[in-house]
Amino acid sequence: MKSGKVALFVVVFSLSGMSQSWAQREKPILVAAASDLKFALDSLIAAYSSEHSASIEPIYGSSGKLYEQVSNGAPFHLYMSADIRYPELLAENGFAASAIYRYGVxxxxxxxxxxxxxxxxxxxxxxxxxxxxxxxxxxxxxxxxxxxxxxxxxxxxxxxxxxxxxxxxxxxxxxxxxxxxxxxxxxxxxxxxxxxxxxxxxxxxxxxxxxHSPLIQGAVITRYGADSDIAAAFMAYLQTEKAIAIFREFGFSQPTD
Structure with missing residues (x-):
């Protein structure tokens, strides 16, 4: 192979590798979220994204249906439930990769x-x-x-x-x-x-x-999201004072016990 062709091959291969690396880096993490979080979580993601380059995509639905999907191996990195019992069940059955965070009532x-x-x-x-x-x-x-x-x-x-x-x-x-x-x-x-x-x-x-019984709501990193640095970072962000203020803006109080 002539030197010019070698150089061209190296450049094309390098660009291809960079493209694949960029695609992997930009692939969004998926958050399975209770539908009562629609406006609160959208605001949280917007605030987080203004300070970080990570891509976060929420998928909204009923907590029970989303729990079933996570339990069956759906590729969600985080799970945010309107009833803390569902994250507790994930943990009990080996589908959780973090401590449960009670983000609101x-x-x-x-x-x-x-x-x-x-x-x-x-x-x-x-x-x-x-x-x-x-x-x-x-x-x-x-x-x-x-x-x-x-x-x-x-x-x-x-x-x-x-x-x-x-x-x-x-x-x-x-x-x-x-x-x-x-x-x-x-x-x-x-x-x-x-x-x-x-x-x-x-x-x-x-x-x-x-x-009625309390609506204590909880979030957990799923087993699928265990190796995601972005999932861990966003989970940590949800526990900051800035995030708690956004939760409060949408009517979520903080659990007291």
């Missing part, structure tokens, strides 16, 4: 596009105009499960069961309420205070915490 609220609810409170369920009530599917969505607990606590579940419209996750339940497909929605506070809902200028009613 979620709150359930009653919201309607049709009425302000701060004064009506639980009496809203007794209004004649209420024909459909949106909740997340309680079989796999923590907010849906807490909604059923609340209605049972107030002895309303039996009377209202036929009026319920089930969202695949809490974000879809909020969409049903905001579109008018449901008259009331038992949704996450983190969604009610987000711009997409606040634009309707409707007040919400904060469901008393004693009516």
């Amino acid at each position: 979620g709150r359930l609220v009653l919201w309607s596009k049709r009425r302000d609810l701060d004064r009506l409170g639980m009496d809203a369920f007794k209004q004649d105009w209420v024909k459909k009530i949106a909740i997340a599917n309680p079989d796999h969505a923590p907010y849906g499960k807490r909604a059923v607990e609340t209605l049972t606590y107030y002895q309303l579940y039996g009377d209202l069961r036929d009026k319920m419209v089930l969202g695949e996750n809490i974000s879809q339940a909020a969409q049903f309420a905001s579109s008018g497909a449901a008259d009331l929605g038992l949704i996450a506070l983190s969604l009610a205070v987000a711009p997409a809902m606040k634009k309707f200028n409707r007040s919400h009613y904060l469901i008393p915490e004693e009516s």
